[in-house]
Amino acid sequence: MEQQSVHESAAKLMSAAEVWEDAQQIAAILQRHQSKVEPVVRLQIPLSVFVSALEQFDRDELIIVRRRIDERLAA
Secondary structure, eight states, rough: OOOOSSSSSOOOOOHHHHHHHHHHHHHHHHHHHHHHHOOOOOOOOOHHHHHHHHHSSSSSHHHHHHHHHHHHHHO
């Protein structure tokens, strides 16, 4: 195996478990702040108006809507 050096030789290398824990913490923080960036409002409109609006979306836009709904249901 080839020996490699670290840019900061005095720095402690993190274990895989530590890296995973850090990644999970960052993901949780980003997820918490995501809802703060984009406010959520309830629309008081007839369902037919909502469906009509959806019918105007192209395929890519519908995929985005579906992804957002799936994310919301998974939370």
